[in-house]
Amino acid sequence: MKFTPILLASAASAHTIFSSLEVNGVNHGVGGGVRVPSYNGPIENVDSNSMACNGAPNPTTPTSKVITVQAGQTVTAIWRYMLSTTGSAPNDIMDSSHKGPIMAYLKKVNDATSDSGVGGGWFKIQEDGFNNGVWGTEKVINGQGRHSIQIPSCIAPGQYLLRAEMLALHGAGNYPGAQFYMECAQLNIVGGTGSKTPSTVAFPGAYSGSHPGVKISIYWPPVTNYQIPGPAVFKC
Secondary structure, eight states, rough: OOOOOOOOOOOOOOEEEEEEETTTTTEEEETBBBOSSSOOOOOOOTTTHHHOOOOSSSOOOOOOEEEEEEOEEEEEEEEEESSTTOOSSSSHHOOTTTOOOOEEEHHHHHHTOOOOOEEEEEEEEEEEOOEETEEEHHHHTTTEEEEEEEOOOTOOOOOOOOOOOEEEEETSSSSSSOEEEEEEEEEEEEEEEOOOOOOOETTTOOOTTTTTTTOOOSSOOSOOOOOOOOOOOOOO
């Protein structure tokens, strides 16, 4: 029996987890300030509360650590296939069939250790979709699982949740089918000027199952222009 690329991609079951955060060249360890799940599966229902910081059916583990980050600094979300995965080869990150955009959001909170992330207050600070034939996820998969995110310099200081996300579109021809992978890191952002206040969106709510960036066949017709879901990236 001859398998088409679509069937092969649909059969792929490799998932991924934002398992640790690197700041100033220091990795804070798996689950150190990042709410990691017990399972590396995706969220497919855009109306689920788990779209905020992951959750059922992937229960997350609380962490008491809040990582201090300087506003304007670039931090690195580290993605791995499983919590126990220590390598950085492509297969240690996510299956190569999982093509799609990568994104990052912040939400200002009173207490980063206890806020669920569900609801409003989120603003996008980074995205990488489809450029010159290369997907954002491919750059992470082939780049040792490193997802670089710059923290805006003009936001107010305080505690935030950092939501790093990878979206896999290999099964997105119908909804549900797109696979959303996200976890939240707990940050204390210092040194921000507070000169700008971003417009915000809610999770769930920021994405629609009918959005052309969520319901899309990436195999045929060939993708030439991809519309990343969610709001525009906030700029200082």
